[in-house]
Amino acid sequence: MTKKDFATAVEERRSIYVINNEAIVSDERIQEIVEHAIKHTPSSFNSQTARAVVLLGEQHSKLWSITTETLRQVVPANDFSPTEEKMNMFGAGYGTVLFFEDQSIVKGLQEKFPSYADNFPIWSLQSSGMVQYVVWTALEQEGFGASLQHYNPLIDDEVRSEWNIPLDWKLLAEMPFGKPVVAAGEKQFSPVEDRVKVFK
Template sequence: MMMKDFYATLKERRSYYGINKEVNVSDERIREIVEFAVKYTPSAFNSQSARLVVLTGDAHDKLWDITTETLRKVVGDGDFEGTQQKMDSFKAGYGTVLFFEDQTVVQSLQEQFPTYADNFPVWSNQSSGMHQLVVWSGLEAEGLGASLQHYNPLIDDEVKKEWGIPGEWKLIAQMPFGSPTSQPGEKEFKPLEDRVKFYK
């Protein structure tokens, strides 16, 4: 049972970069959060194209080792200290949720409804974003901290190879999570009157 109400959870959901492995949430509860998100988050034409992979323990550590070595090849050793610190902060967490979208589903819809063919990849990404928010909020409600990362497509091939991920699954985002060890700073908000309009 989630302890926070809906508004509080959304308000307190922030990007936590200081996290560790000392979590008080069971793996079973984490599974419930992720499966709930996959079952109930909407998708265009009820396509249910989201595919999520949860890595904990050695698998989580391996992901960030893969990401570190991939980035080292891109950035080079000369100026890698800042990147290394960032990778270490993610690896220090308890787990990572990988968000994929199954392109076979997207392509099938494009073939069935050619009038909307250009929209299905967009709608697929929108659905993935909703899945990310639901999982992120679910983790927040349990007192866990998370952030959203995008090291795709650099790591895609090796991630798929390491965990036997189907080639048709497109990696969209990575969400490392764990127990917060530091709090995010104050969030600045642009005026709502510039961003929301009401008419009668």
């Protein structure tokens, strides 16, 4: 398969919800994608706060079982069917990337540079968003479909316990991915000239 160029991958990266667990690339390649993103995505003061956990196979399925049972405790039983269907869609994929930010580094920077203390949590979130986007776009280049989910903080304690996550790692997002089964629908765009200004 010919690798998509970056601009095409950016354009074709969409939220894909219906996925399956067919292998498109090796597990080693998936690990390489995530490690490359964590290593090379910029962060404020080169703080390198981003952390990730890659769940494949049974570990991926376990995450969505945990999420399903957690949500079962908070969603009324008579309304749970759509939630369960969504969890089954995510669980049907090949894997999930969990995105964290190391709060010990953020707090350390706040103490070291008090003038910027209020900004470090914001910059941490910006860096995490870039990491998520880099991973998402790289997975798209390989032929995977993915979406970004936010079941934190509901699942935080069980995730920490199940995979021995350090206490200072704050869970920000979950990205289930797999081979696309149903393509994303048409996307509407606001006029770009209303959203970008250029001055010369």
